[in-house]
Amino acid sequence: MHKGKGMKFVGDSRITTDRKPNVPKDYSEYPGRTEAFWPNFLLKEWLVGAVFLVGFLCLTLAHPSPLEGMADPTNASYIPLPDWYFLFLYELLKYEFASQNYILMGILVLPGIAFGALLLAPFLDNGPGRRPHQRPISVGMMLLALASVIWLTYESAANVDWESRAEANKPIPPGEQAEIDTEHAGYAVYENSCLSCHGDNLQGGGAGPSLIGIDKSAEEIATIAKEGIGSMPPDQFAGTDEELEQLVDFIVSVNEQSEE
Structure with missing residues (x-):
């Protein structure tokens, strides 16, 4: 027991006097269980990330993401889908x-x-x-x-049907957009019977394809309006024969204009 400035120190033989620094063991003491962060682990992570990035870029080149037209708040037939x-x-x-x-x-x-x-x-x-x-x-x-x-x-x-959806909703360049004659007698019929599915400019929407550039005769268009086709059910048009004739003439005139 030693005295010094009013303090007493007691020695205990059970407590070692050797002090070891708090240093972790070397990696060589854990063979096969761990590895150095640099460069071993970081290099593996980089290689995996590089392979994934190259694969992802190849996928985007092979299958580009389909772009749709500008959002139209007036198109009530459009069905939005999440990513x-x-x-x-x-x-x-x-x-x-x-x-x-x-x-x-x-x-x-x-x-x-x-x-x-x-x-x-x-x-x-x-x-x-x-x-x-x-x-x-x-x-x-x-x-x-x-x-x-x-x-x-x-x-x-x-x-x-992702391809049909992308085709129906693809952006239309300004130079390819048809000018719609709203004064045409068939436009009012189209507005009441077809606009909700095929859009205000016949460009198509979420429920119906574009009516611009279709390779159909006037008789075929009239038959489709009455009997339907594909996902379009029959009896969608409930107007008179005169209104049907006006509607068909309107659609044909728009397509003739777009071809010029």
């Missing part, structure tokens, strides 16, 4: 338990439970193991979420 990464939520709203009277279930409750479960997965399964079979809860929840997203996205995309 591809939200199609699974869009498809979810088509089910009876997530739509109409249960719409809150589809837009809040089910997505909230799904994303909340993914956030809680690391805390529910916090074992030391990193292999999939050692983390059954986290792996199971992730596989369930991945399968659900893939299936809902596939179901949503399979029910949309």
Whole structure:
């Protein structure tokens, strides 16, 4: 026991006097379990990112994103669709338990439970193991979420004719836009019977294709107006024969003008 300035120090043989600096062990002491961040780990991350970026760029060159025309707030027939990464939520709203009277279930409750479960997965399964079979809860929840997203996205995309939609809604250059004669007798008939599906300039919309540049005779146009074609149901036109003749003459005149 030593005295110094009123303080007493007691020595204990059970406490070592050697002090070791708080330095982590060298990577060589963990063979096969870890690696240096620079350059080993960072180089692998960069290579994976580069491969993904090149693949993504090739995909965009092979299949460009279809562009649609300018937004038209007066076109009530246009059916908006979310981007591809939200199609699974869009498809979810088509089910009876997530739509109409249960719409809150589809837009809040089910997505909230799904994303909340993914956030809680690391805390529910916090074992030391990193292999999939050692983390059954986290792996199971992730596989369930991945399968659900893939299936809902596939179901949503399979029910949309993307090529026809892109063709119907593609931008029309100003030089190719037909001038519509609103004074034509058939324009009033078109406005009452066809405008909601085919647009105010016959450029088409979400429910109907463009009527400009169609390779149809006057008789064929009249038959389609009465009997329908493709996704267009019959009996869409309910006017008189005189009004049908005016409508056909209007559509033909617009197409003749666009060819000039």
